[in-house]
Amino acid sequence: xxxxxxxxxxxxxxxxxxxxxxxSSYIPQTFIAPPSKVFPLxxxxxxxxxxxxxxxxxxxxxLLTFGLAAVSGLLLGFALGxxxxxxxxxEPILSMFxxxxxxxxxxxxxxxxxxxxxxKVAFAYLLSFFPITLTTxxxxxxxxxxxxxxxxxxxxxxLTVFYKVIIPASLPxxxxxxxxxxxxCVTGVIVGEMLGGIRGLGVLIASAATLFETAHYxxxxxxxxxxxxxxxxxxxxxxxxxxxx
Amino acid sequence: MCSHFIDVxxxxxxxxxxxxxxIALKDVNFWVxxxxxxxxxxxxxxxxxxxxxxxxxxxxxxxxxxxxxxxxVNGPCPDRVAVVFQDPALYNWRTLLSNVEFGLEIRGVSxxxxxxxxxKYIRLVGLAGFEDKYPIQLSGGxxxxxxxxxxxxxxxEILLMDExxxxxxxxxxxxxxxxxxxxxxxTKKTIIFVTHSLLEAALLSDRILIMSARPGRVKNIVDxxxxxxxxxxxxxxxxxxxxxxxxxxxxARKMMEASLQIVP
Numbered sequence: 001x002x003x004x005x006x007x008x009x010x011x012x013x014x015x016x017x018x019x020x021x022x023x024s025s026y027i028p029q030t031f032i033a034p035p036s037k038v039f040p041l042x043x044x045x046x047x048x049x050x051x052x053x054x055x056x057x058x059x060x061x062x063l064l065t066f067g068l069a070a071v072s073g074l075l076l077g078f079a080l081g082x083x084x085x086x087x088x089x090x091e092p093i094l095s096m097f098x099x100x101x102x103x104x105x106x107x108x109x110x111x112x113x114x115x116x117x118x119x120k121v122a123f124a125y126l127l128s129f130f131p132i133t134l135t136t137x138x139x140x141x142x143x144x145x146x147x148x149x150x151x152x153x154x155x156x157x158x159l160t161v162f163y164k165v166i167i168p169a170s171l172p173x174x175x176x177x178x179x180x181x182x183x184x185c186v187t188g189v190i191v192g193e194m195l196g197g198i199r200g201l202g203v204l205i206a207s208a209a210t211l212f213e214t215a216h217y218x219x220x221x222x223x224x225x226x227x228x229x230x231x232x233x234x235x236x237x238x239x240x241x242x243x244x245x
Numbered sequence: 246m247c248s249h250f251i252d253v254x255x256x257x258x259x260x261x262x263x264x265x266x267x268i269a270l271k272d273v274n275f276w277v278x279x280x281x282x283x284x285x286x287x288x289x290x291x292x293x294x295x296x297x298x299x300x301x302x303x304x305x306x307x308x309x310x311x312x313x314x315x316x317x318v319n320g321p322c323p324d325r326v327a328v329v330f331q332d333p334a335l336y337n338w339r340t341l342l343s344n345v346e347f348g349l350e351i352r353g354v355s356x357x358x359x360x361x362x363x364x365k366y367i368r369l370v371g372l373a374g375f376e377d378k379y380p381i382q383l384s385g386g387x388x389x390x391x392x393x394x395x396x397x398x399x400x401x402e403i404l405l406m407d408e409x410x411x412x413x414x415x416x417x418x419x420x421x422x423x424x425x426x427x428x429x430x431x432t433k434k435t436i437i438f439v440t441h442s443l444l445e446a447a448l449l450s451d452r453i454l455i456m457s458a459r460p461g462r463v464k465n466i467v468d469x470x471x472x473x474x475x476x477x478x479x480x481x482x483x484x485x486x487x488x489x490x491x492x493x494x495x496x497a498r499k500m501m502e503a504s505l506q507i508v509p
Contacts, residue, residue, distance in 0.1 A: 087313040154348040154399065155323035155349075164351075168338045236374055 033215035041219040053198040058201040061189045069128040077136020098130040124188025135177025139170035179235020249276035256309035268460035287456030287466035327396035333388035333479040336382040342376040366394040386417040447485035458499035
């Protein structure tokens with residue numbers, strides 16, 4: 001069964017590649033670069049260019065953002081999850097900010113933090129912090145009450161209930177929130193770089209697009225796709241592990 | 246005054262505040278002897294679970310008092326009372342063994358000792374061989390056995406059971422009920438068992454407390470003098486069932502009609 005799925009999937013991918021190659025002979029190569037040009041370029045960009053340097057900047061920005069968003073999101077999420085009064089007061093405000101399209105803040109961030117990495121970190125932070133926080137709150141709130149009751153009936157203190165019941169019970173949901181957060185960090189950093197920056201993968205993509213270096217544009221985009229796939233996979237893996245499946 | 250093993254005196258429980266207060270229990274009085282299998286039965290919503298929560302110290306009384314072996318209940322007392330809930334409420338991230346050890350872990354018992362005890366009670370409830378399984382790998386009946394083992398592992402004198410077999414199919418619940426009698430005889434615990442099943446009450450209990458419709462009060466207490474092991478189809482068991490039914494049917498009807506009333 002699994003085998004057949006794999007074969008069919010390969011066929012579909014092969015078909016897409018073929019269509020891509022095929023269509024590029026009818027459409028001007030300014031608009032679509034064929035795989036036969038993109039894939040060699042994908043190998044070439046690592047040598048004799050500063051691609052690695054750009055990638056490094058993007059990578060650092062993503063890691064820094066995710067670290068900040070995860071720590072602050074988890075702390076605030078747990079605090080709001082456990083403390084009902086604070087939750088009732090603060091959660092609507094949080095949700096309201098979450099509803100605002102984050103990109104509207106970006107010009108302001110550029111103004112305050114400059115074109116360098118910090119404006120990207122701040123932008124991506126705003127994107128990922130809210131879902132991490134809100135998922136954590138909801139995970140904690142939805143821990144089955146009877147699980148808590150069992151621990152209480154056995155004499156567990158509030159602190160014991162928290163780290164022996166609340167945390168492990170909410171962990172799978174929290175990890176899935178962190179996965180979403182990480183994906184949004186990647187999006188935030190790259191979009192931020194594309195909208196205005198000095199170095200980074202997003203800057204390369206934007207400049208290749210502006211200069212009609214279509215083959216480069218496609219190659220960089222494939223790198224982004226690979227990063228996204230890895231991030232997505234890591235998120236799913238963590239979630240699966242925590243569910244013990 | 247009198248010193249019964251478990252003494253429930255004039256217990257009243259009111260939920261909510263003045264405007265829309267609900268009287269769940271009103272002046273409930275009864276006592277339970279040491280080593281007794283005492284069952285509380287009543288229509289759904291009569292407050293029997295509330296009563297059990299109060300005895301377990303998981304909820305606060307509005308008035309009255311509950312005394313366990315000379316000491317008044319004031320919060321959970323895990324060294325004297327263990328509770329089994331209707332939901333087995335096992336921790337999915339722990340193995341069966343580690344779930345059963347949980348109470349002793351909280352109590353700070355050494356790893357070796359709690360392992361030893363947990364294994365003993367896992368054997369007692371018939372789950373030997375499943376120690377390393379996770380709850381999602383167990384059936385409903387096995388989960389409830391595990392949750393009973395977890396409660397037994399605390400080695401308290403009193404075991405409170407809140408409709409522990411309520412979510413199981415009839416055959417499993419009957420078999421587990423009979424096994425519970427065996428466990429009770431082996432461990433010589435005092436059990437307060439809440440159920441809405443007439444058969445379960447008649448089959449397991451020494452005495453049966455019948456509760457009225459809300460507000461929950463003691464309607465009657467029935468003695469069950471049938472020697473064990475009891476046969477679910479025997480005339481004696483059936484006659485006890487009939488007695489309880491006579492007492493309870495009007496109460497059940499009242500609760501049902503109350504729940505059907507639509508507020509304009």
